[in-house]
Structures are given as structure tokens and as C-alpha cells.
Amino acid sequence: xxxxxxxxxxxxxxxxxxxxxxxxxxxxxxxxxxxxxxxxxxxxxxxxxxxxxxxxxxxxxxxxxxxxxxxxxxxxxxxxxxxxxxxxxxxxxxxxxxxxx
Numbered sequence: 001x002x003x004x005x006x007x008x009x010x011x012x013x014x015x016x017x018x019x020x021x022x023x024x025x026x027x028x029x030x031x032x033x034x035x036x037x038x039x040x041x042x043x044x045x046x047x048x049x050x051x052x053x054x055x056x057x058x059x060x061x062x063x064x065x066x067x068x069x070x071x072x073x074x075x076x077x078x079x080x081x082x083x084x085x086x087x088x089x090x091x092x093x094x095x096x097x098x099x100x101x
Contacts, residue, residue, distance in 0.1 A: 039063040049089050
């Protein structure tokens, strides 16, 4: 499902108002590079609800020692993950929360 973003125009100055997201072909900001540093060597990265198909963010799982993926569909990182749950995410998270309490 594709989402079409429409640029709005500021009524006072006439410039386009950008959403606070990274669009395709935008340069990555400093937060992405900080995330790379923080995640490098982390013990466990849990990825929830991501296809892991959009780069460069899709490279981030490579930074972790261990990987857990909870997603409705398979991802390219499933073979490297120690835990893979292909399921309906909301109900699985509720189940995990109940077991942890």
C-alpha cells in the first residue's frame, strides 16, 4: 500500500511545509548516525513491524549481536535472527506482556 504525501504550502510565506520524516533520496540526519553508533554491538535488537526493506535503515540489524524479529511477513533478516515470530503483531505483544507480568 503506497502512501502519497502531499506538500502543503504555508499561507503566510508561500513555502512548502515538509513533514517531519525522511523522504526517499533525503540525506540521513545525525540521529541515524547516532543510532548506528549506539546499536553497534548491542546485545539484542528487537525489530517489530518492519519489512526491513528500506535502506539505509535496513542495514541496522547487522549492528546487533542477537536479533529478534516480530513481523507479519518474512524479512531478509529472518535467517540471521535468533527469534522470528511471523504473526499478528498486536496480539503477540499483548501475549508477551502478559507472560512478563
